[in-house]
Every structure is written in C-alpha cells, then in structure tokens.
Amino acid sequence: MDGTKMQELRELVEFLKANEIAEFDMEQADLKVRIKFAGEPAVVQPSGLDLAQLSRLMTSHGAATPVAAPVAAAPAQTPAAAAEEKLHEVKSPIVGTFYESPAPGAPPFVQVGDQVEVGQVLCIVEAMKLMNEIESDVAGEVVKRIATSGQPVEYGQALFAIRPR
Numbered sequence: 001m002d003g004t005k006m007q008e009l010r011e012l013v014e015f016l017k018a019n020e021i022a023e024f025d026m027e028q029a030d031l032k033v034r035i036k037f038a039g040e041p042a043v044v045q046p047s048g049l050d051l052a053q054l055s056r057l058m059t060s061h062g063a064a065t066p067v068a069a070p071v072a073a074a075p076a077q078t079p080a081a082a083a084e085e086k087l088h089e090v091k092s093p094i095v096g097t098f099y100e101s102p103a104p105g106a107p108p109f110v111q112v113g114d115q116v117e118v119g120q121v122l123c124i125v126e127a128m129k130l131m132n133e134i135e136s137d138v139a140g141e142v143v144k145r146i147a148t149s150g151q152p153v154e155y156g157q158a159l160f161a162i163r164p165r
Contacts, residue, residue, distance in 0.1 A: 009033065088138045089146075089158040096127035098147040098159065108149075110160075114142045122160055125153060140164040 016024055016035060024035045092098070100108040100123050109121050116122065116136045124131045144161040147153050 005031070086164070087143055087161040088140065088164050090122060090134065090136060090138075090160040090162060092125055092134065092147075092153045092155060092157045092159055094125055094127050094132060095155050096125040096132065096153060098149060098151055098153045099124040099126060099131075100145065100149040110142050110145075112142050112145060116140065116142060116162065123147070125159075134159065136160075136162065138162055138164050 012024075012026075012033075013035065017037070022037050024033070026033045102109070102124065109123055110116055117139050118136060120136045121133045122136050122142075123134050125134055126132070140162045142160055143163050145159070146161060147157065147159045153159065
C-alpha cells in the first residue's frame, strides 16, 4: 500500500471515530478494508452522521459506496479463560434486539449469580415485532451477561455465560 492510500486510510479512520461509527466495510478492485472498533458500543444519532460527507470522501478517493452500521460490541473473553472455567454460552438463535427484562422498568429475567434451570427464560430477542423468549439450555449459575439490553444481536452471538452444575 503506497503512502497516498495510507494517508486516505488514516483520514477515513479519523472520520469514523469522529462520527462514532463502530464498524465499516469498503471494497475497491485492489483493496478491501474492514474496520471494527472495540470497546463500548457507539450510539449514532441520525443527525450526527453525515453519510453524504462520508460518500464524498470515499468517492473522491475512488472507493466504492460505503456501508456503515453501528454494532453492539460484546466484550471478548480469552479462549483460555473460557476453557479453564468450562463456561457454557447461551447464544442467540435469531437476529434481533436483546432485552434483559420483560418490559421497560421491570427487573431482568436473570442476573449474574442467579441459579438457572433448563428451560428457564433468560431474556427476550425481538425480531420483526415478535418477542422471542430465549431459554437456558443448561442448568447452572449465570456468570456473565454478554449482550447489552436494547442493542442488536446477531445469529449465534453469545448472550450469557453459564457455569454448568
């Protein structure tokens, strides 16, 4: 990658950071870029994101039309630590929005430290206005809530870590 392309990439990264864009993909004939920032999920206000400016920036450098979307970043756990504790991850069976409680202001279905049984409701994943209860597929202690309430989750994304009995 030549110096000009590196400078353009630096400008792009600064633009993404300034507009709190958590994830970005771009493809050109000779270049493919995927940028994903770790840490707290970025909350993008519709008025705070100027896609027209981003589009002008990218087309001025000969890039394809950008695709950007905020993403909920799940805290990563090292594989060695997960294997050491032998934690079971309850994963989302669908794409949707994660909710830890049955209604706004209601207590969560489960909290860290709670003992759960097989079939016990852990959370809700809303998809296309349907509320899907996600049940535990193992009995044990809830060690960690990985997903953030009100944030989007992907198919197969870990929602909870449970230490089986």
